[in-house]
Amino acid sequence: xxxxxxxxxxxxxxxxxxxxxxxxxxxxxxxxxxxxxxxxxxxxxxxxxxxxxxxxxxxxxxxxxxxxxxxxxxxxxxxxxxxxxxxxxxxxxxxxxxxxxxxxxxxxxxxxxxxxxxxxxxxxxxxxxxxxxxxxxxxxxxxxxxxxxxxxxxxxxxxxxxxxxxxxxxxxxxxxxxxxxxxxxxxxxxxxxxxxxxxxxxxxxxxxxxxxxxxxxxxxxxxxxxxxxxxxxxxxxxxxxxxxxxxxxxxxxxxxxxxxxxxxxxxxxxxxxxxxxxxxxxxxxxxxxxxxxxxxxxxxxxxxxxxxxxxxxxxxxxxxxxxxxxxxxxxxxxxxxxxxxxxxxxxxxxxxxxxxxxxxxxxxxxxxxxxxxxxxxxxxxxxxxxxxxxxxxxxxxxxxxxxxxxxxxxxxxxxxxxxxxxxxxxxxxxxxxxxxxxxxxxxxxxxxxxxxxxxxxxxxxxxxxxxxxxxxxxxxxxxxxxxxxxxxxxxxxxxxxxxxxxxxxxxxxxxxxxxxxxxxxxxxxxxx
Amino acid sequence: xxxxxxxxxxxxxxxxxxxxxxxxxxxxxxxxxxxxxxxxxxxxxxxxxxxxxxxxxxxxxxxxxxxxxxxxxxxxxxxxxxxxxxxxxxxx
Numbered sequence: 001x002x003x004x005x006x007x008x009x010x011x012x013x014x015x016x017x018x019x020x021x022x023x024x025x026x027x028x029x030x031x032x033x034x035x036x037x038x039x040x041x042x043x044x045x046x047x048x049x050x051x052x053x054x055x056x057x058x059x060x061x062x063x064x065x066x067x068x069x070x071x072x073x074x075x076x077x078x079x080x081x082x083x084x085x086x087x088x089x090x091x092x093x094x095x096x097x098x099x100x101x102x103x104x105x106x107x108x109x110x111x112x113x114x115x116x117x118x119x120x121x122x123x124x125x126x127x128x129x130x131x132x133x134x135x136x137x138x139x140x141x142x143x144x145x146x147x148x149x150x151x152x153x154x155x156x157x158x159x160x161x162x163x164x165x166x167x168x169x170x171x172x173x174x175x176x177x178x179x180x181x182x183x184x185x186x187x188x189x190x191x192x193x194x195x196x197x198x199x200x201x202x203x204x205x206x207x208x209x210x211x212x213x214x215x216x217x218x219x220x221x222x223x224x225x226x227x228x229x230x231x232x233x234x235x236x237x238x239x240x241x242x243x244x245x246x247x248x249x250x251x252x253x254x255x256x257x258x259x260x261x262x263x264x265x266x267x268x269x270x271x272x273x274x275x276x277x278x279x280x281x282x283x284x285x286x287x288x289x290x291x292x293x294x295x296x297x298x299x300x301x302x303x304x305x306x307x308x309x310x311x312x313x314x315x316x317x318x319x320x321x322x323x324x325x326x327x328x329x330x331x332x333x334x335x336x337x338x339x340x341x342x343x344x345x346x347x348x349x350x351x352x353x354x355x356x357x358x359x360x361x362x363x364x365x366x367x368x369x370x371x372x373x374x375x376x377x378x379x380x381x382x383x384x385x386x387x388x389x390x391x392x393x394x395x396x397x398x399x400x401x402x403x404x405x406x407x408x409x410x411x412x413x414x415x416x417x418x419x420x421x422x423x424x425x426x427x428x429x430x431x432x433x434x435x436x437x438x439x440x441x442x443x444x445x446x447x448x449x450x451x452x453x454x455x456x457x458x459x460x461x462x463x464x465x466x467x468x469x470x471x472x473x474x475x476x477x478x479x480x481x482x483x484x485x486x487x488x489x490x491x492x493x494x495x496x497x498x499x500x501x502x503x504x505x506x507x508x509x510x511x512x513x514x515x516x517x518x519x520x521x522x523x524x525x526x527x528x
Numbered sequence: 529x530x531x532x533x534x535x536x537x538x539x540x541x542x543x544x545x546x547x548x549x550x551x552x553x554x555x556x557x558x559x560x561x562x563x564x565x566x567x568x569x570x571x572x573x574x575x576x577x578x579x580x581x582x583x584x585x586x587x588x589x590x591x592x593x594x595x596x597x598x599x600x601x602x603x604x605x606x607x608x609x610x611x612x613x614x615x616x617x618x619x620x
Contacts, residue, residue, distance in 0.1 A: 187603075188552035190559070190610040203608075210604035214597055308530050310589040351597075354530050354590045361597040368601060 008179055015175040016380050018168055019373070020393075024400045025151075026165045027373045031404055032148035033222070034366025037351050037359045041489055043085020043141035046415060048476035049487030050087025051115050054283045059270045060089070063118045067091050067111055068292055075108040076293055082286030082302075086137045088121055089113040092128070093292075096249075099127045104249070139424035140415040143432070144408065149226075152429070159230035166223030169369075172376075173215045176208050183209055200382050204375040211368045218369065221349035252331050260296040267322030272299050275324050276315040281306030295320055300328055305353045311343045356489070374401050395443060402456035403439030409463035410435025416470035435463075450515050457508035464501030468494035533591040537579030538598045544575035545599075545606045559611050 019026075035042070044050050060081075068076060077095040084090050094108025106128040112121040112135070124131040133142050150158020177183060187209060191202035208215075237248040266289065273284045280303035287301040297319025305312040316328035329339040347353040351362025374397060381394035414431020418424050439456070446452045471494070472478055479491045549555060551564040551572075580599070583592040 185554050188549040188555045188607045190555060190608055192558050193610070206607055207604055210600050210607065213600060305590065308588050308590050310593060348593070354534075354594060357531050357534060358590065358594050358597075361594050361601070364601050365597050368604060 011175050011179045015172055015179060016376075018175075019172060019376050020380055022165060022168050023373055023377045024397065025161070026168060027370055027377075027400065028151065028404055029148060029162055029165050029222075030169075030366055030369045030373060032144060032408070033218075034363050034370065035408060036145045036148040037362045037366065039141045039145050040085050040352075041356070041359070041493060042144065043138055044087070044487070045490045045493040046140045046412070046471070047086035047137045048471065049482050049485060049490045050083070050085070055083035055087065055089050055115050055286075056270075056273050056284055058116060058118065060118075060273070061269045063113060064091065064269055064289075067113075068093060071109045073293075077291065078106070078108075079289040079292055080286070081288070083115070084112070084135070084138060085141055086135075087115055089115050089118075094128065099129060103129075105129055134425060136419065136422040136424040139428045140412060143411060143428045147432075156230035159226045163223050163226030163230065166219045166226060169215060169219035170223065173208075173212055173219065177212065180205055180209065197379075197382055200375065200379045204372060204379050207368055207375060208372045211365065211372055214365045215369055215372070217348050218365070221345045224345060225349060258296065260294065261291075262295040263293060264295040264297065264320040266292060266297055266299075266319045267317075269299065272317045272322050272324075273301060275322075276301035276303070276317070279315050279324060279327070280313060281309075282312070289319065291319070298325075305347070310347050310353050395449075398449065398452060398456075399440055399443035402453070402460065403436055403443070406439045406456065406459050406463060407432045407436040409460065409467060410438075412467050413463060413470060416467070416474050416476075420474055450511055454508045454511040454515070457504045457511065461501045461504035461508060464497045464504060466501075467497050530588070530591050530594070533583065533588055534594045534598065537583055537591065537595045538602060540579045541576045541595070541599050542602050542606070544572045545603050547572045548576070549606045550611070555607075555611065561611060 064079070064081070068079065071093045074095050075093040078093075080090075080092045080094070082090055089112070091111045091113060092106070092108055093111075094106040097105060097107050099105035099107075107126065108128075109123065109125045110131050111123050113119070114121055122135070124134070146152055149162060151161055152158065153161055180186075186202075186205060189202065189206070191199045191206065193199055233248065237243060241248045241251075269287070269289075273287065276284050276287075280301070282303045282305070284301045285304055287299055289297060289299050291297040299317040299319055301315045301317070303312045303314070313327035314330070316325040317323065318325055329335050330343050331339040351358045351365075377397045378394065381390050381397065384390035385394065411428050411432035414427040414434070415424050417431075418427035439459070442455055442459075443452060446455060477485070477487070477490075479494070482488065482490045548569065551567045551569075553563055553567075555561075556563055576599075580592055580595050583589075583595055
């Protein structure tokens with residue numbers, strides 16, 4: 001598509017200014033998103049492995065009945081059972097109501113159960129908004145996920161912010177296509193070395209071009225998820241359900257329309273889980289019992305996708321008889337295009353459909369998008385580096401670019417240091433803030449760009465290497481025990497961190513030796 | 529199975545991408561390399577996309593989506609590496 005020069009200039013301005021204004025925030029969301037792809041693995045790693053790869057390998061029926069009998073009957077409305085990242089079985093027996101703020105919420109009792117002994121490890125009663133997210137073992141992965149999802153801003157502003165950033169990424173991708181006239185011809189042109197500016201432009205364009213398809217996918221699905229929760233559902237609730245969000249959610253989930261409160265015991269849950277495993281093709285990952293002890297009770301069993309599949313079907317059972325009613329769509333009670341599309345949005349955004357392989361590719365795609373964002377910002381600054389304001393902003397790009405991964409690693413260090421005292425809920429975010437402040441402080445004090453990069457790489461190297469050592473040194477399991485207990489992923493995670501840490505130390509040393517060889521060049525950068 | 533299929537598909541596509549990059553006329557001009565006398569671009573693009581089409585045809589949707597993602601990263605890495613002078617002599 002040929003654009004006039006005026007239009008192209010206008011688009012370049014939109015592309016550049018939108019990036020300059022929100023680019024660093026976008027980088028925060030993308031990088032934390034790339035890390036959050038491994039949130040379950042990070043949770044499992046920070047807890048030194050899961051207790052059991054298959055949470056329902058041991059029959060659970062007797063334990064579930066014991067838990068149900070121990071809580072008031074009002075909490076029998078819904079029983080959600082799923083494993084957490086430490087491998088504990090979490091059972092939340094609850095009812096749907098509104099909390100003190102008048103927002104729809106779930107109230108009940110949450111149990112954490114050991115997957116092998118079925119001993120109750122923790123028990124909390126209250127609203128879901130209060131009793132979830134207070135487990136000290138899950139503090140690190142939940143902190144990182146929340147940072148990606150809502151930047152730790154209050155609801156719904158955080159979701160609005162990340163939704164807008166998703167739309168910005170989408171707009172940048174579209175304007176990028178329109179202003180890059182030789183998209184196809186330049187597909188294999190490596191960054192040219194003839195000038196610093198041309199090299200910076202080629203780097204940005206090349207990475208931007210190749211990452212375009214997934215930039216669209218990740219930006220669209222991310223914006224959708226943010227706005228669907230913060231804007232879409234409340235709006236539909238207000239328009240179509242007269243503000244009754246509980247009724248809206250029930251309609252979306254697809255509960256039975258005909259209520260039958262007659263007392264009827266639930267059939268054996270283990271029989272339903274076994275039948276579901278056969279129908280779903282994979283071991284159950286969790287289940288929900290609706291209307292426990294009633295004639296209209298249903299059990300919905302969820303699974304990970306079967307080998308080769310992108311999405312996983314839920315299996316629905318009649319509670320009293322245990323009869324398999326067939327696969328249940330994600331939305332409503334009958335298969336629909338909306339349910340299929342929504343079913344695709346989750347795996348396409350989270351990349352969690354094929355284990356570590358798909359997560360690794362999604363992580364890499366996230367890193368490429370980070371690279372595109374940072375190189376775009378640096379290109380914009382480089383074109384204006386004669387002006388002191390832009391030079392200071394260029395410094396901010398370096399500080400945030402290196403500072404964010406340093407802060408993320410810092411949150412991990414804070415997590416492990418505070419784990420023995422079970423103070424992780426406070427110290428994980430506190431350590432993130434402290435590490436951010438240190439990174440910013442270093443950026444303010446050190447004026448030479450190359451020295452600054454060297455210090456940041458050194459900090460990253462030390463922090464990455466410290467993480468597995470702290471995990472093992474402060475009560476976590478060693479590699480021998482982890483391999484024996486089937487937690488090889490934790491060992492692999494340790495190794496990745498050690499290798500990445502060593503890589504950053506080598507990179508820091510490389511910058512040091514280059515600075516020694518080219519002292520004038522280094523000073524020249526410093527002078528800017 | 530998904531892992532093996534995906535890795536095999538990415539490997540085949542990667543071979544096509546490497547050939548396309550090595551023989552790309554604009555890339556060669558930009559790095560002062562002589563143009564290739566013969567370039568089988570269409571065949572190379574078929575090699576790049578055939579694994580994806582095969583995965584789709586055999587309903588390996590997970591492998592297809594991972595191949596698509598990994599393929600774009602592989603393409604970027606191949607294209608981002610500047611050609612070496614030795615490459616010019618071989619491809620002439």
